[in-house]
Amino acid sequence: MSRISHLLPIAQYGLSTSTTQNPNFPLNFSLGGVFDRRTANRLRGCEKRLDFGGGCGRKLGFMRRSVNSVLSVDREVEKSGGCGKEDYDAIVIGSGIGGLVAATQLAVKGAKVLVLEKYVIPGGSSGYYERDGYTFDVGSSVMFGFSEKGNLNLITQALAAVGCKMDVIPDPTTVHFHLPNNLSVRVHREYSDFLAELTSKFPHEKEGILKFYSECWKIFNALNSLELKSLEEPLYLFGQFFQKPLECLTLAYYLPQNAGSIARKYIKDPELLSFIDAECFIVSTVNALQTPMINASMVLCDRHFGGINYPVGGVGGIAKSLAKGLVDHGSDILYKANATNIIISEGKAVGVKLSDGREYFAKTVVSNATRWDTFGKLLKGQKLPKEEENFQKVYVKAPSFLSIHMGVKSEVLPPDTDCHHFVLENSWTSLEEPYGSIFLSIPTILDPSLAPEGHHILHIFTTSSMDDWKGLSRKDYDAKKELVADKIIKRLEQKLFPGLTSSIVFKEVGTPKTHRRYLARDDGTYGPMPLKIPKGLLGMPFNTTAINGLYCVGDSCFPGQGVIAVAFSGVMCAHRVAADIGLENKSPVLDAALLRLLGWLRSLA
Ligand SMILES: NC(=O)c1ccc[n+]([C@@H]2O[C@H](COP(=O)([O-])OP(=O)(O)OC[C@H]3O[C@@H](n4cnc5c(N)ncnc54)[C@H](O)[C@@H]3O)[C@@H](O)[C@H]2O)c1
Numbered sequence: 001m002s003r004i005s006h007l008l009p010i011a012q013y014g015l016s017t018s019t020t021q022n023p024n025f026p027l028n029f030s031l032g033g034v035f036d037r038r039t040a041n042r043l044r045g046c047e048k049r050l051d052f053g054g055g056c057g058r059k060l061g062f063m064r065r066s067v068n069s070v071l072s073v074d075r076e077v078e079k080s081g082g083c084g085k086e087d088y089d090a091i092v093i094g095s096g097i098g099g100l101v102a103a104t105q106l107a108v109k110g111a112k113v114l115v116l117e118k119y120v121i122p123g124g125s126s127g128y129y130e131r132d133g134y135t136f137d138v139g140s141s142v143m144f145g146f147s148e149k150g151n152l153n154l155i156t157q158a159l160a161a162v163g164c165k166m167d168v169i170p171d172p173t174t175v176h177f178h179l180p181n182n183l184s185v186r187v188h189r190e191y192s193d194f195l196a197e198l199t200s201k202f203p204h205e206k207e208g209i210l211k212f213y214s215e216c217w218k219i220f221n222a223l224n225s226l227e228l229k230s231l232e233e234p235l236y237l238f239g240q241f242f243q244k245p246l247e248c249l250t251l252a253y254y255l256p257q258n259a260g261s262i263a264r265k266y267i268k269d270p271e272l273l274s275f276i277d278a279e280c281f282i283v284s285t286v287n288a289l290q291t292p293m294i295n296a297s298m299v300l301c302d303r304h305f306g307g308i309n310y311p312v313g314g315v316g317g318i319a320k321s322l323a324k325g326l327v328d329h330g331s332d333i334l335y336k337a338n339a340t341n342i343i344i345s346e347g348k349a350v351g352v353k354l355s356d357g358r359e360y361f362a363k364t365v366v367s368n369a370t371r372w373d374t375f376g377k378l379l380k381g382q383k384l385p386k387e388e389e390n391f392q393k394v395y396v397k398a399p400s401f402l403s404i405h406m407g408v409k410s411e412v413l414p415p416d417t418d419c420h421h422f423v424l425e426n427s428w429t430s431l432e433e434p435y436g437s438i439f440l441s442i443p444t445i446l447d448p449s450l451a452p453e454g455h456h457i458l459h460i461f462t463t464s465s466m467d468d469w470k471g472l473s474r475k476d477y478d479a480k481k482e483l484v485a486d487k488i489i490k491r492l493e494q495k496l497f498p499g500l501t502s503s504i505v506f507k508e509v510g511t512p513k514t515h516r517r518y519l520a521r522d523d524g525t526y527g528p529m530p531l532k533i534p535k536g537l538l539g540m541p542f543n544t545t546a547i548n549g550l551y552c553v554g555d556s557c558f559p560g561q562g563v564i565a566v567a568f569s570g571v572m573c574a575h576r577v578a579a580d581i582g583l584e585n586k587s588p589v590l591d592a593a594l595l596r597l598l599g600w601l602r603s604l605a
């Protein structure tokens with residue numbers, strides 16, 4: 001029975017407050033309340049061995065039950081703020097993966113951090129929610145950077161930094177493309193299998209295919225050879241240039257380039273070029289000509305190098321583990337904490353004010369909200385800095401998504417169905433149009449425990465913009481959700497799974513409004529998108545901002561969207577903040593020179 005109801009935007013991404021039934025989430029994850037060190041100390045009597053999705057408990061031996069696991073939703077939030085100015089080394093607004101990685105990396109370096117999260121659990125777009133025995137990932141279920149290999153496994157490293165490790169399930173196929181003219185391509189985990197499949201579809205372009213993907217590997221290998229820290233910190237950056245000059249020069253060369261123009265050097269077949277567009281679109285929501293070559297190389301190679309690996313128990317376990325690791329390292333996270341103002345004193349960011357009036361102070365403030373939210377909403381009454389004005393000329397908000405989370409009867413999926421699919425049926429020109437292409441993840445193919453026995457999860461999403469959902473009455477909004485979702489489901493029924501509609505036992509539909517509401521992202525945007533053809537990654541701002549003491553982290557910072565990308569942004573941010581508060585070496589003279597140089601380079605984009 002379909003369960004779309006008029007309450008859905010409220011229900012979407014909402015959470016059960018009871019103990020989860022999922023054996024992979026053994027924590028009693030009841031929600032809300034203040035999650036602070038004082039309470040943690042009080043509660044440290046009730047130690048309990050935890051297996052946090054397969055890792056933290058084992059790695060750390062005896063872990064403490066997190067405070068979050070025992071406070072009730074109804075517990076009154078403390079009204080007093082910090083004990084005075086500069087109570088913390090850093091306040092991080094938002095607990096998306098970008099914010100959590102920045103916070104945990106800082107905590108590990110010895111900083112005292114406070115994370116303020118508007119919602120009731122951590123993770124933002126990488127959060128989860130539970131309904132009727134299903135555990136749904138809010139956003140993507142395709143995890144890059146989650147292997148045991150190399151230097152680019154940033155999710156694995158972020159967890160390890162706070163003593164956590166999650167069990168993962170290798171995905172044999174990153175994505176199965178179903179494209180116009182019945183072009184079907186599976187991106188196999190094994191690079192040679194993928195090449196064999198693609199060249200079998202385009203035998204006349206075998207050489208071009210090899211050359212394009214080999215160029216991606218050149219960049220990936222250069223990236224993978226570096227120690228990744230802040231590119232805005234000169235002692236580190238010059239050190240890397242000294243140790244790995246060829247690799248750094250390779251990266252500097254590709255920094256302003258895009259995948260589409262490099263593909264065109266080797267490939268002539270328009271259909272194959274469209275396939276490369278689809279390869280880029282699924283991670284950047286723009287075509288290859290607009291996708292930075294470094295980012296394309298990162299994803300097109302990591303899927304074969306470390307492979308795509310799905311965390312047992314769902315993507316939400318990553319954020320839960322990081323949040324727990326943060327508290328275990330002596331820092332704090334506060335839920336239901338809606339930051340409304342960044343407090344500026346004498347031109348410097350010194351604290352954060354919440355909607356309920358509480359104020360917290362710190363040496364630095366890091367915003368994991370998008371740049372549009374940070375500069376448009378959190379810095380009230382401040383003139384938009386020139387750098388941000390420039391950013392907003394080069395990058396606009398990418399559309400949001402319509403997402404459908406469904407539970408279906410298992411029989412509807414043919415045997416050997418892949419976990420992730422990308423569907424564009426009729427015309428390549430629809431690739432970037434709203435509702436043009438369909439993303440589908442079936443995480444229960446990898447981890448059946450996410451759904452009740454005999455059932456699968458289908459997470460379907462397609463691009464959709466806020467404008468399409470504005471000005472509707474409640475009734476019209478609900479009716480439109482039902483209509484649009486049914487059309488998408490019918491398309492999947494026709495293309496992939498006959499009988500899909502009648503197999504549905506659970507359905508929830510989210511719109512750009514839902515994303516705006518639950519992820520606190522302006523217009524529910526997926527992130528920044530270049531207005532025209534960008535100069536690769538050159539125009540992407542790093543973490544420092546024009547406001548002293550204020551940093552940004554997340555997908556509106558270099559290198560952009562993606563869980564692994566925001567994890568890198570978190571690593572960079574933590575390094576730069578740590579240098580600025582004296583936890584890492586810095587050279588004020590070189591800092592000033594490098595920041596000026598980077599500012600000038602950005603102005604060329
Ligand atoms: N947006 C999507 O639909 C979607 C889907 C799939 C994957 N993803 C991936 O996730 C990445 C985003 O990660 P991220 O770390 O940049 O951010 P995020 O959007 O995931 O998390 C930001 C967090 O900040 C919180 N927040 C925002 N404003 C706040 C405020 N004023 N006060 C307190 N809390 C506030 C939000 O509640 C959220 O938890 C994207 O790059 C994308 O690849 C996104």
Ligand SMILES: CC(C)=CCC/C(C)=C/C=C/C(C)=C/C=C/C(C)=C/C=C/C=C(C)/C=C/C=C(C)/C=C/C=C(\C)CCC=C(C)C
Nearest residue numbers: 140142231251252283295298420421439440559561562565
């Ligand atoms: C500074 C200067 C100027 C210079 C110098 C030079 C150098 C040294 C440089 C360096 C650089 C670097 C290090 C860089 C780095 C980069 C990186 C790391 C990047 C990364 C990236 C990543 C990414 C982009 C990712 C993404 C992903 C994504 C988005 C995903 C998504 C997914 C989805 C949506 C899903 C799909 C689904 C289906 C199909 C179903």
